[in-house]
Amino acid sequence: MVVHLQSPVGGSRAVPGGSESSGWCSGGEGELEEPDDAFTAVLDALAAENHQLKRQLADACERLEEEVEKVRTAHEELVGSCERRERLERAARVRLQADCRRLHDLNRALKQQVELLSQGVRSENDSNAEALRKELQTERCLLRNLLHKELACAKERQEIEMAAQRATLQEQRTHIDILDTALTNAQANVVRLEEECRHAAGYVERVLGLQRALASLQQASDRREHTERKLRAQLEKELQALRYNACSYCFNRRACSARWRRCSRRRTAASTPSASCAPS
Secondary structure: OEEEEEOOOOOEEEEEOOHHHHHHHHHHHHHHHHHHHHHHHHHHHHHHHHHHHHHHHHHHHHHHHHHHHHHHHHHHHHHHHHHHHHHHHHHHHHHHHHHHHHHHHHHHHHHHHHHHHHHHHHHOOHHHHHHHHHHHHHHHHHHHHHHHHHHHHHHHHHHHHHHHHHHHHHHHHHHHHHHHHHHHHHHHHHHHHHHHHHHHHHHHHHHHHHHHHHHHHHHHHHHHHHHHHHHHHHHHHHHHHHHHHHHHHHHHHHHHHHHHHHHHHHHHHHHHHHHHHOOO
16 A cells, blocks of 8 residues: 655655554654653753742742841831930920920019009109119019029029930930840850750760660670570580580490400300310
């Protein structure tokens, strides 16, 4: 049977019996299998690279989360310190404003009194004007002195409060430094304890290994002793058997010697009468 196949270059060829056709088809399957293997290898490589990239991404995300947590903690601490400072400044500002309002009210009241006194002075006679003027000057001096004293007291109180706030802030900074030092020491102690734990774990592993080796040696020694006892018992049995065989051999030899002597005597006794009867 002749089969016409379309050639790859555009012509047709005859294949008797279809054998060439089957060979060409099988060759095509081999060519298809090679790209499949290459595609599988590429997929495996891409999967491995994807897995590696995912692992790197997970590690990077974990490190980023740690850094974000550190930044968040530092930001919270900074915000807390800023809020405390703002509260202290706000309280000091409120006190200063209250003192200023009180002093302004006092100054306004004193000015009103001065104006009233001035009006009273204008309405009085000229004879009392000089005395009233002197009294007003005296009152003004007293008011000025009182204002200066009030301002000095307020300033002193403010300085005392600011000094107390500075001392509080310094104590807080000192406390923070102490806590930082304690935290650093605790971290160093943790690292040292972890190192000691690792060394202790190594010593424990070494001791366990030595114990296992000792147990193995003990088992080997016990097996050797057991083997030696068995061999000794076997040798003793063989020695007893050899002794028994030697005794049996000696006994048999003596018995044979005794039989041979008896036979010799019998032969001698038998030959002696025949010799005595021969001359007669």
